[in-house]
Ligand code: SF4
């Protein structure tokens with residue numbers, strides 16, 4: 008009799024302990040997040056003996072012969088959250104002709120947003136190249152460890168530069184770098200020297216246009232719900248301190264970003280990629 | 289002739305010691321330069337994990353995180369920086385303090401966060417050669433003294449000062465005696481403790497699988513309790529913890545039918561007897577070793593702490609209703625083994641006062657119990673008890689002895705190591721290889737813990753926290769080899785040499801091995817105390833947080849919930865650790881020689897037999913020194 012009771016007590020004890028542990032496993036707080044390392048994508052930059060005159064368009068033919076790379080994009084982490092609409096992927100291609108290097112970016116966008124207005128923003132895209140050997144592990148903070156060179160093409164600026172059409176309205180909101188006090192005050196508008204802003208940054212809030220603009224050219228067309236943008240720059244860097252140096256048969260990093268103006272992307276709000284390795288052949 | 293040769297040997301050894309000490313003290317003179325390090329932090333290690341500079345160098349560190357928020361706090365310099373992916377941290381300082389300094393993560397980055405450590409060496413490291421010289425000088429002095437003292441006189445005084453059989457009765461003070469005789473003591477402290485452990489268990493359940501450094505359960509058990517145990521309770525009072533331990537309370541209550549008053553003397557349960565041949569430390573050696581397999585979980589994960597404590601509580605109840613009295617404490621509780629062994633070194637003990645009174649008292653109520661209290665729950669024979677291993681300080685014998693013949697005594701450290709063998713020692717196969725292996729495995733476990741948890745090696749941490757099954761199994765295999773083969777093997781080798789040098793045939797190798805292993809009792813306590821410093825000084829400040837917010841519900845009970853992580857005295861920590869190691873060594877040398885005298889028949893045999901053991905002690909202490917500061 009006593010033996011049965013003892014056995015029953017033991018069984019009850021074990022069962023309740025197991026139940027408690029099970030409950031704790033199910034309802035415990037603070038499950039840690041695991042971060043996995045992502046493999047880097049490589050973008051080959053083949054040699055193609057072609058030159059593109061952007062004033063005539065972005066030329067379809069050399070790009071068709073180059074295999075595209077799909078680069079995944081993610082949200083730019085920001086201090087203030089906003090409704091997150093990510094542009095999921097961007098197609099990129101590149102080639103060089105020994106003198107100039109060309110990049111092609113294409114992504115889906117249902118609307119062509121070239122006009123600025125109040126609460127209306129321009130579509131845009133950018134390529135970032137870290138300068139120097141020290142590179143931070145993530146692209147989020149734009150060149151935290153060393154400097155970064157950023158080429159930003161803006162649809163509104165493209166219209167202004169190539170089609171010579173400025174904003175139609177007198178008052179509009181645009182986002183200029185740097186995001187310091189000057190952003191809060193009216194600034195005198197300069198005539199763009201290119202559809203592409205050639206910028207340097209060493210961290211967030213330090214994005215600054217280079218003194219000499221126009222070295223990087225760019226042009227974009229919107230067709231069939233897609234943007235097609237081409238960047239062009241001479242391979243040789245003018246100022247190695249602030250210009251990206253492209254060396255043959257050497258890997259270097261790059262990252263891509265896309266702004267969807269219709270969804271409220273402007274300034275830092277954008278979709279960004281992780282590092283992509285460039286291989287200039 | 290022999291005396292003469294030994295004298296020459298003594299002089300030679302002293303000369304070698306002086307020479308080696310001088311050599312070790314020679315320091316390199318470097319030219320100060322700018323040093324730049326890029327340290328990448330990733331759960332839970334730094335790459336590089338060890339950096340070396342010279343005194344005066346201007347050190348610039350760039351900290352890059354590859355996964356989550358990490359920090360870098362440099363002991364001794366008090367410098368701190370933070371980094372997260374995309375945001376680097378940077379520090380710049382002049383390396384004007386020399387020695388080895390740990391840099392540790394200063395931002396909770398996951399469960400192993402408190403173990404994320406790297407080493408900065410600023411040469412010349414003076415502490416290591418200084419400590420090494422100290423070890424060699426102490427060993428040489430000990431050798432010289434052991435050859436100087438005449439006959440066995442040395443045996444009777446600790447450091448030649450306090451007679452080893454000296455004792456001072458604390459229960460001679462009425463307040464203490466009345467307290468010990470009161471049935472509410474130690475019941476009240478047990479209940480308070482039970483309250484604390486209830487919170488610990490709750491916090492364990494609620495804390496789940498998250499990081500433990502902000503969890504009440506993990507912090508109280510593994511930071512506060514463990515440190516108190518190793519640095520105060522065991523060396524000073526022996527099984528003080530057992531006196532107030534709440535785990536056996538429920539089982540004991542079921543056995544007795546009463547919580548405070550005196551109920552059944554015979555257990556309500558099945559009251560079975562544990563087999564005599566397993567009434568020694570062997571089950572505890574194995575169980576504690578097995579429980580250390582999970583140290584990479586329960587010292588950092590609240591739920592794992594809950595599971596460990598819960599298992600102990602359930603087991604305590606089950607064993608109590610199946611077996612008699614405190615069978616659980618004697619044979620199963622994982623921490624009981626080392627507390628028992630190390631209590632023999634402690635400053636306090638419960639003993640009978642006058643042997644004659646006990647002899648005349650034929651009805652041994654301290655063993656059988658009476659209306660005032662229970663017969664010794666630990667199944668000791670209080671009337672002839674001469675060691676602390678199996679005395680749980682429950683104080684029942686104070687209540688049951690009608691002649692007030694039990695006393696609580698202050699005595700010199702290590703008294704019990706020289707106690708006479710008793711009948712029960714043979715009957716239960718106690719005081720043999722079981723205690724030797726308890727001491728040896730404790731050294732091995734210290735080694736694994738120190739290297740995995742306070743060392744800079746990320747891959748070992750990954751093994752201990754079982755990121756891969758293969759790595760985890762390798763960790764367990766390493767622990768087995770070190771604890772049961774390598775460390776005992778080394779002592780066996782030196783015990784063999786000791787027996788050879790003593791040239792005796794009458795003493796067995798096993799006796800030499802077992803007897804001399806007791807010299808490792810103070811060593812074990814010292815290294816664990818050193819280890820405990822490495823836990824409490826860097827991490828103690830988390831306690832302030834968890835006291836105010838035990839369940840991580842955002843409470844601020846005592847206004848300390850937002851107290852930031854603040855390492856204290858971590859700059860002088862290696863000095864304190866070396867000091868504890870040195871104190872351990874001093875005791876080991878003094879008690880070790882006395883143990884040698886007790887083992888061998890003649891003084892000459894003992895002296896010759898002592899030399900290899902002395903060498904052994906020097907070797908292991910140099911090794912410990914290397915661990916703590918080299
Ligand atoms: S042996 Fe263990 S369970 Fe028993 S009283 Fe001591 S600590 Fe508590």
Ligand code: SF4
Pocket residue numbers: 638663664665666667668669670673678679680681682683684685686
């Ligand atoms: S009754 Fe036994 S365990 Fe309790 S204090 Fe006395 S000897 Fe120690």
